[in-house]
Amino acid sequence: xxxxxxxxxxxxxxxxxxxxxxxxxxxxxxxxxxxxxxxxxxxxxxxxxxxxxxxxxxxxxxxxxxxxxxxxxxxxxxxxxxxxxxxxxxxxxxxxxxxxxxxxxxxxxxxxxxxxxxxxx
Numbered sequence: 774x775x776x777x778x779x780x781x782x783x784x785x786x787x788x789x790x791x792x793x794x795x796x797x798x799x800x801x802x803x804x805x806x807x808x809x810x811x812x813x814x815x816x817x818x819x820x821x822x823x824x825x826x827x828x829x830x831x832x833x834x835x836x837x838x839x840x841x842x843x844x845x846x847x848x849x850x851x852x853x854x855x856x857x858x859x860x861x862x863x864x865x866x867x868x869x870x871x872x873x874x875x876x877x878x879x880x881x882x883x884x885x886x887x888x889x890x891x892x893x894x
Contacts, residue, residue, distance in 0.1 A: 786827045794826040801833040801875065808878030809838045834875045840867035 781797040789797065805814045814836060821832035842848060843864035851860040863869035865884075867877055 786830060791826065794830065798826065798830050798833065801830060804875060804878040804882060805833050805836050807882045808873050808875075809836055813838060837872050837874050839872050840864060840870070842866040843871065845871040 781800055784797065786794065786797070802814070809817070814833075817836045818829070818832050821828075821835065823829040823832040840846075843866065846864055846867060846869040847861050848864040848866075849858040849861045851858065853859065864871075866881055867873045868880075870877075873881075
């Protein structure tokens with residue numbers, strides 16, 4: 774049975790073959806490295822200590838990093854007047870949480886691809 778790996782969240786992992794599990798792992802690995810970087814991804818995987826293929830995938834899905842784009846979920850831009858930022862809003866990169874998860878990595882990667890293609894159109 775061929776599976777669609779564009780959104781592997783809906784797949785029942787224990788029913789997949791080893792080859793299909795590798796594709797799911799590669800999908801989440803690309804997303805994690807995009808958001809957290811290779812070194813941080815490897816560090817968090819080592820700390821989790823997974824042994825089975827499904828544990829490796831679950832460990833990847835559990836990776837989180839502090840958002841470097843905002844200050845605790847609030848993004849500030851523009852100048853300041855008397856030390857008070859003029860403009861602020863909820864950070865898009867972390868969805869206002871102050872840290873990024875797998876869903877944030879995936880959303881940001883998709884948005885960045887869209888923004889780049891729009892900029893060069």
